[in-house]
Amino acid sequence: MVVDAPLVGVLALQGGYAAHTRVLDGLGARVREVRVPADLAGLDGLVIPGGESTTMSLGIDREGMAEPLRALASSGTPLLGTCAGLIVLDRAHLGVMDIQARRNAFGRQVRSFEADLRFADLEGGPVHAVFIRAPWIAAHGPGVEVLAEVDGHPVAARQGHVLVLSFHPELGDDHRLHERFLEDVRAAAR
Amino acid sequence: MTMRDESTFRVKAGLAEMLKGGVIMDVVDADQARVAEDAGAAAVMALERVPSDIRRDGGVARMSDPAMVKAVQQAVTIPVMAKARIGHFVEAQVLAALEVDFIDESEVLTPADEAHHIDKWAFKVPFVCGATSLGEALRRIGEGAAMIRSKGEAGTGDVVEAVRHMRVIRGEIRRLGTLEDAEVATAAKALQAPLELVRAVARDGKLPVPLFSAGGIATPADAALMMQLGAESVFVGSGIFKSEDPVRMAAAVVEATTHCHDPERVAAACEGLGAAMASLEARKLEPAQVLADRGW
Numbered sequence: 001m002v003v004d005a006p007l008v009g010v011l012a013l014q015g016g017y018a019a020h021t022r023v024l025d026g027l028g029a030r031v032r033e034v035r036v037p038a039d040l041a042g043l044d045g046l047v048i049p050g051g052e053s054t055t056m057s058l059g060i061d062r063e064g065m066a067e068p069l070r071a072l073a074s075s076g077t078p079l080l081g082t083c084a085g086l087i088v089l090d091r092a093h094l095g096v097m098d099i100q101a102r103r104n105a106f107g108r109q110v111r112s113f114e115a116d117l118r119f120a121d122l123e124g125g126p127v128h129a130v131f132i133r134a135p136w137i138a139a140h141g142p143g144v145e146v147l148a149e150v151d152g153h154p155v156a157a158r159q160g161h162v163l164v165l166s167f168h169p170e171l172g173d174d175h176r177l178h179e180r181f182l183e184d185v186r187a188a189a190r
Numbered sequence: 191m192t193m194r195d196e197s198t199f200r201v202k203a204g205l206a207e208m209l210k211g212g213v214i215m216d217v218v219d220a221d222q223a224r225v226a227e228d229a230g231a232a233a234v235m236a237l238e239r240v241p242s243d244i245r246r247d248g249g250v251a252r253m254s255d256p257a258m259v260k261a262v263q264q265a266v267t268i269p270v271m272a273k274a275r276i277g278h279f280v281e282a283q284v285l286a287a288l289e290v291d292f293i294d295e296s297e298v299l300t301p302a303d304e305a306h307h308i309d310k311w312a313f314k315v316p317f318v319c320g321a322t323s324l325g326e327a328l329r330r331i332g333e334g335a336a337m338i339r340s341k342g343e344a345g346t347g348d349v350v351e352a353v354r355h356m357r358v359i360r361g362e363i364r365r366l367g368t369l370e371d372a373e374v375a376t377a378a379k380a381l382q383a384p385l386e387l388v389r390a391v392a393r394d395g396k397l398p399v400p401l402f403s404a405g406g407i408a409t410p411a412d413a414a415l416m417m418q419l420g421a422e423s424v425f426v427g428s429g430i431f432k433s434e435d436p437v438r439m440a441a442a443v444v445e446a447t448t449h450c451h452d453p454e455r456v457a458a459a460c461e462g463l464g465a466a467m468a469s470l471e472a473r474k475l476e477p478a479q480v481l482a483d484r485g486w
Contacts, residue, residue: 012211012448013211014210014211014212014230014448015209015210015211015212016207016208016210017211018210018422019207035448035449035452050208051208051211052208052232052233052268052269054227054230054267054268055231055232055268055444058229058230058444059230059448062230062445083208084208104267107289108291109205109269109290109291109292109315109316110196110314110315111196112196112197112201112204113194113196113197113198113201114194114195114198114200114201115192115193115194116192116193117192130201130204131201132201132204132205133205133208133269133291151191151192168204171200171204171207172200
């Protein structure tokens, strides 16, 4: 571990936080699991993982974490939201990102799937993406850049320093999206 | 059209991965399902009778009425699981046709086959199975299970068997990590488990799928205990809706599971909950009443 490795938080109220922690740790970041507002202090970046968005939203309310999370986002700290994390960041929840998520948009678990996605400005070919009871972006504002789609539905997007993905890059072997997030984190920390 | 590979093993085990750090609650109707969801359950298990009632009523315990499962599916947006009898692949086909999110091939129901478990590879829906030991867990994974739960003794409210099974499984995993390659093959024979899976556990120090805990968890402290012992999530059956105040108990178990390493938070969760479920001491059960022995 290098001394100036960025400190990345992973929201660990419920869900796929362990897999994100494993990937980020493997890429040389320092990782902190976040369960209370005090855990947000000093973070260079934050991941909101997949899981159940209802469960996570209730946890955010119980811990009094909604305002601290909004403050972290408005301070310019890079955020990565995957699957439920995309939902938690949308207009109807934390309102950090100008998107409207549609939950379980592809259907129940039997409709969960893997697919190769063409990704805007990402070198090295398509991303192999794992979609689990995944949402898509049903509507978005003009400040949102769509990065990938499945059959015309946006499943990856960026707005400033916030990156959201409908799928689970932490479950695959292709870590380019985590690397790209860490580049943002390092740039913002400078 | 984007080419899609549906229902791969990665997608099945991936849903189990997303249920980590959470609580899966038994519910018998749509109202209970809504209470569970509002309390922060990560998923619900839809079944007509919770295990403590199955014990009380006796008789053959079967898959639930599809109408009940559908009502629960319509009531909540979190994943809905349902139970099939061990070896009863037609009950599993029915639950798959209902598009439940997970099927529990469960010893809580009366087994339909005393030699064979369901061939879980044949299904698009992921399966969870119970285990009391590492060999049993790996046999189930070999049959296609995408999640393992330690069995405990369902419907007792006594956590002792859940602790025993979790310690056995985790202890056997640690022991495999100390063996040489040649010894791993012998260990696989002793475990009666597929060699490739035993090799993977010896290499990785963990099961190839998430390991949750079930059977006898009745309080927030029980849930935190199982999490600290290595469970990645907990199933709570009779413990929620057979307690005095299910709404508070449900929220308290969720909070204690998230903050299992923080004794002050677990203490706060335990405060003023009223009576836990009526309980049975697991070691005083007659042999025929022991559910954990079902499974082969």
